[in-house]
Amino acid sequence: MSVGPEGVRTVHAHADLRMGWAGYGSYAESSRVFALPSPDKAGRCAIVLVERGARTPEDVDRLRALLDSRLPRA
Incomplete structure (x- = not known):
């Protein structure tokens, strides 16, 4: 998985999935994870x-x- 200026990309043997920042509404951070809901x-x-x-x-x-520049915090 990679995160960049265009959004989030997941690559594995059978798929290459890309989701631009418009596919996420916001983000939240805990002590262990970042969550990006639709x-x-x-x-x-x-x-x-x-x-x-x-x-x-x-x-x-x-x-x-990067998340701060692309999405509002929840």
Whole structure:
């Protein structure tokens, strides 16, 4: 999984899935994860980014800065 200026991308052997920032309504952060729910009021879909997946604490800071620039905090 990767996160960049265009959105979130997940690649595995059978699929290459991309979701632009418009596919997420906001984001929330806990002590362990970032949660990005869909923009619909029911929040029927969400993606969870686990902080331990980052290589360094600085990567978590960069992710937070990217999310802040693209989505409102919930």
